Amino acid sequence: MRMSSVTAGAVALGIAVTAVVVTSVGGASADAVPTCRGDRITVAELAGGCTVSSGTVVLPDGRRFVVPRAGTTVSALPVASTGAGDPGDVSVTNAGRAGLAVRIDHAWSGSPAAIRLQQAAARPVASPHAATSAVAVKAASSCGNKTYTKLGFRWTAPVSWSYNTSGQKAAVAPVIRAGADAWTGAISACGKSVTSAAAERLVGNTTEPIAVSATGGCGASSGTSVIGWGPLKTGTLAVTCVWSRSGVAIEVDQRYSTTAAWSASSTCAGARYDLRGVATHEWGHAFGLGHTAQNSGLVMKPASTTCEVGQRTLGLGDLMGIDALY
Ligand SMILES: [Zn+2]
Numbered sequence: 001m002r003m004s005s006v007t008a009g010a011v012a013l014g015i016a017v018t019a020v021v022v023t024s025v026g027g028a029s030a031d032a033v034p035t036c037r038g039d040r041i042t043v044a045e046l047a048g049g050c051t052v053s054s055g056t057v058v059l060p061d062g063r064r065f066v067v068p069r070a071g072t073t074v075s076a077l078p079v080a081s082t083g084a085g086d087p088g089d090v091s092v093t094n095a096g097r098a099g100l101a102v103r104i105d106h107a108w109s110g111s112p113a114a115i116r117l118q119q120a121a122a123r124p125v126a127s128p129h130a131a132t133s134a135v136a137v138k139a140a141s142s143c144g145n146k147t148y149t150k151l152g153f154r155w156t157a158p159v160s161w162s163y164n165t166s167g168q169k170a171a172v173a174p175v176i177r178a179g180a181d182a183w184t185g186a187i188s189a190c191g192k193s194v195t196s197a198a199a200e201r202l203v204g205n206t207t208e209p210i211a212v213s214a215t216g217g218c219g220a221s222s223g224t225s226v227i228g229w230g231p232l233k234t235g236t237l238a239v240t241c242v243w244s245r246s247g248v249a250i251e252v253d254q255r256y257s258t259t260a261a262w263s264a265s266s267t268c269a270g271a272r273y274d275l276r277g278v279a280t281h282e283w284g285h286a287f288g289l290g291h292t293a294q295n296s297g298l299v300m301k302p303a304s305t306t307c308e309v310g311q312r313t314l315g316l317g318d319l320m321g322i323d324a325l326y
Contacts, residue, residue: 033049033050033051033097033099034048034049034050034051035050035051035052035053036048036050036051036052036055037052037053037054037055038055038056039055039056040056040058041055041056041057041058041067042057042058043057043059043060043102043109043110046099046100046102046109046110046111047109047110047111047112048111049098049099049111049112049113049114050099050100050111051096051097051099052067052094052099052100053067053069053070054067055067057092057100057102059090059102059104059217061087062215063076063087063090063213063215063216063217064213064215064217065090065092065217065218066211066218066219066220067092067094067100068092068093068094068221068243069094069221070094070095070096071094071095071096071245071246072093072094072221072243072244072245072250073091073092073093073094073152073153073243073244073245074091074092074093074218074221074241074242074243075089075090075091075092075151075153075218075241075242075243075244076089076090076091076212076216076217076218076239076240076241077089077151077239077240077241077242077282077285077290077291078130078216078236078238078239078240078302079130079236079237079238079239079278079281079282079302079303079304080130080235080236080237080302080303080304081130081235081236081237081260081273081303081304081305082130082294082303082304082305083235083303084130084234084235084236084303085130085235086130086291086294086302086303087130087216087233087236088104088105089103089104089105089151089290089291090102090103090104090217091103092218093114093117093118095111095113095114095117095118098111098113098114098117099111099113099114100114101114101115101117101118103118121152121247130235130236130237130302130303130304141189141297141298141299141310141311141313141314141315141318142296142297142298142315142316142317143189143190143191143315143316144297144316145292145296145297145298145315145316145317146316146317146320147292147293147296147298147317148289148290148292148298148300148317148318148320148321148324149289149290149291149292149300149321150288150289150290150321150324150325151242151285151288151289151290152244152247152288153242153244153247153248153249153288154247154248154249154287154288154325154326155198155199155248155249155287155288156248158199158200158201159180159199159200159201159225159249159252159286159287160200160201160203160225161200161201161202161203161225161226161227161252162202162203162204162205162206162208162224162225162226162227163176163202163204163205163206163226163227163228164205164206164207164208164209164210164226164227164228164229165205165228166207166228166229166230167228167229167230167258168228168229169262170264172262172264172275173202173205173227175264175275175276175279176227176254176256176275176276176279177200177202177279178276178279178280178312179275179276179277179278179279179280179281179282179283179312180200180279180280180283180286181200182280182283182299182312182313182314183196183198183280183283183284183287183314183322184196184198184199184200185199187314187319187322189313189314189315189316189318189319190314190315190316190319192316192319194319194322194323196322196323196326197326198287198322198325198326200283206224206226208222208224208226209226210226210227210228210230210253210254210255211226211241211251211253212230212239212240212241212253212254212255214230214231214232214233215233216232216233216236216239217241218241218243218253219241219253221243221250221251222251223250223251224251225251225252225253226253227253227254227255227256228254228255228256229255229256229257229258230255230256230257230258231257231258231259232255232257232258232259232260233259234259236257237256237257237260237273237278237304238254238255238256238257238278238279238281238282239254239255240252240253240254240282240285240286241253241254242285242286242288249286249288252286254282254286256275256278256279256282260273261273262274262275263275263307264276267309268306268307268309269307270306270307271306272306272307273304273306273307273308274304274306274307274308274309274311274312276309276312277299277304277308277309277310277311277312278304278311280299280311280312280313280314281299281300281304281311284299284300284318284321284322287322287325287326288325289318289321289322289325292317296315296317297315298315298316298317298318299311299313299314299315299318300317300318300321
């Protein structure tokens with residue numbers, strides 16, 4: 001039934017519906033889905049099933065996500081400091097005419113039709129890493145825990161990324177890269193060896209901004225993977241955003257917090273977070289791994305303590321996870 005508010009009013013007034021439809025409704029079609037737009041689209045609005053071609057979704061916790069184009073999922077994967085509380089992995093999927101689905105950890109919200117599609121396909125998320133204030137853990141990652149989770153995407157080509165030096169306190173791209181390379185090539189951990197097809201390539205320095213916002217959400221995909229620095233909420237050490245289409249990752253951006261105190265040296269001392277260890281965790285997200293339980297002792301647990309250099313080395317579940325993906 002083609003009926004807009006104009007035609008409904010016309011019906012009430014007893015005016016010929018056909019004439020009104022043709023002359024005053026024009027191209028509006030009754031099976032047209034409502035549209036949401038603007039820079040403050042709420043999850044509650046998305047629940048109405050609106051389509052969104054551009055704009056920004058604001059989560060209840062304040063994280064903001066520039067709506068990806070139809071058919072694309074953007075995932076935000078944070079790392080927290082221990083004790084800071086894990087803000088949770090988020091994915092925002094633009095399912096086109098089905099609307100937008102939002103997943104925060106395991107809870108879905110947004111358009112019911114889009115949620116049904118995503119639940120059927122189990123898509124990726126965005127992840128921040130938190131910091132803990134507990135006693136430093138120097139032990140290597142766990143060899144007694146086999147768990148891992150997949151975010152729902154993988155790369156089909158090496159990750160080509162650029163580094164934005166803005167905000168860095170020292171030249172640390174090689175340290176971040178060492179975190180990536182914990183997951184690539186021949187890997188030995190916990191007495192097992194695998195060969196991972198995950199790969200990365202550092203293109204060079206760039207001034208292009210990182211599409212990870214200070215709120216811990218994700219900006220607009222630029223098509224270029226950029227890693228760099230910027231403020232994040234206290235307790236969030238880093239956030240990785242990944243864009244993917246039909247399970248194939250197409251861009252990853254990472255923001256490391258300029259608010260936290262870091263160590264980039266091979267040894268780590270004091271109330272500082274080990275950049276290489278946290279980068280190892282973030283690259284686990286970038287390659288497609290999600291969080292394990294905090295007590296798993298694995299690289300992919302959601303929160304890090306200061307000088308947790310053991311996080312530079314994969315644990316058993318981490319090794320099994322990258323082997324399963326690549
Ligand atoms: Zn994380």
